Amino acid sequence: MSDSGFFVSVEGLDGSGKTTQVGLLAQTLATTGRRVTVVRDPGSTALGERVRDLLLEPRAGAPVSHWAETALFLASRLQLAEEVIRPALTHGDVVVSDRYLDSTLAYQGARGISRSEILELHRLFGLTRLPDLTVILDLPVVLAQTRRESGTAPDRMEQESSSYHERVRAGYLDLAGQFPDRIVVLDADRPADEIARQCGSLVKDRLNVGRAT
Numbered sequence: 001m002s003d004s005g006f007f008v009s010v011e012g013l014d015g016s017g018k019t020t021q022v023g024l025l026a027q028t029l030a031t032t033g034r035r036v037t038v039v040r041d042p043g044s045t046a047l048g049e050r051v052r053d054l055l056l057e058p059r060a061g062a063p064v065s066h067w068a069e070t071a072l073f074l075a076s077r078l079q080l081a082e083e084v085i086r087p088a089l090t091h092g093d094v095v096v097s098d099r100y101l102d103s104t105l106a107y108q109g110a111r112g113i114s115r116s117e118i119l120e121l122h123r124l125f126g127l128t129r130l131p132d133l134t135v136i137l138d139l140p141v142v143l144a145q146t147r148r149e150s151g152t153a154p155d156r157m158e159q160e161s162s163s164y165h166e167r168v169r170a171g172y173l174d175l176a177g178q179f180p181d182r183i184v185v186l187d188a189d190r191p192a193d194e195i196a197r198q199c200g201s202l203v204k205d206r207l208n209v210g211r212a213t
């Protein structure tokens with residue numbers, strides 16, 4: 001079923017600048033007259049925020065099963081899609097999501113779960129509305145780590161090894177090759193305002209194309 005909304009997701013390693021760019025993009029879009037709904041995945045629903053806490057609390061005790069981890073991310077996403085994203089898109093909003101399915105493809109993909117299995121789960125769950133545009137903020141792992149370390153203590157995903165995060169980064173770049181119409185990779189090793197200008201233009205151009213057809 002089509003909708004009149006526009007769905008943007010922002011992806012990248014922890015510390016790549018996603019939340020910064022989501023905030024700046026929302027400010028830019030507010031000037032276009034479109035209603036903007038900002039969400040984060042996992043999160044942005046009561047259930048999703050609780051699942052987020054479960055997923056991100058620093059590792060203690062038994063390791064989390066890779067499939068259990070995947071199932072929890074999907075449960076949070078399903079609630080987010082049903083409760084917030086779908087109604088907002090139906091209403092004609094621009095939805096800006098801080099991470100979405102490409103995070104599962106990159107992060108759980110780097111655990112060894114195949115892309116086709118993850119996409120099949122999304123299909124089974126009815127999560128078939130993909131973003132219209134996905135911006136990947138690409139940054140070398142060490143730089144992302146340095147930015148992140150200036151913030152809070154590392155969460156469970158951030159505690160993973162550098163080699164894991166290298167696989168996540170490579171996974172993101174590979175996804176951009178698989179979905180060239182949807183995904184744009186931006187060099188995130190630049191001042192935030194410069195990235196924000198590029199990101200804002202990308203989204204506004206696509207919004208205008210949508211209007212013209």
Ligand SMILES: Nc1ncnc2c1ncn2[C@@H]1O[C@H](COP(=O)(O)OP(=O)(O)OP(=O)(O)O)[C@@H](O)[C@H]1O
Pocket residue numbers: 012013014015016017018019020021147148150151188189190191192193195
């Ligand atoms: N372009 C940039 N250049 C330098 N520092 C930046 C840039 N963008 C964001 N930062 C800083 O890097 C840190 C991480 O940024 P931000 O929280 O936006 O990243 P994130 O991708 O959302 O991280 P996380 O995945 O951990 O939520 C913050 O301290 C932020 O101020």
Ligand SMILES: [Mg+2]
Pocket residue numbers: 018019020098
């Ligand atoms: Mg963030």
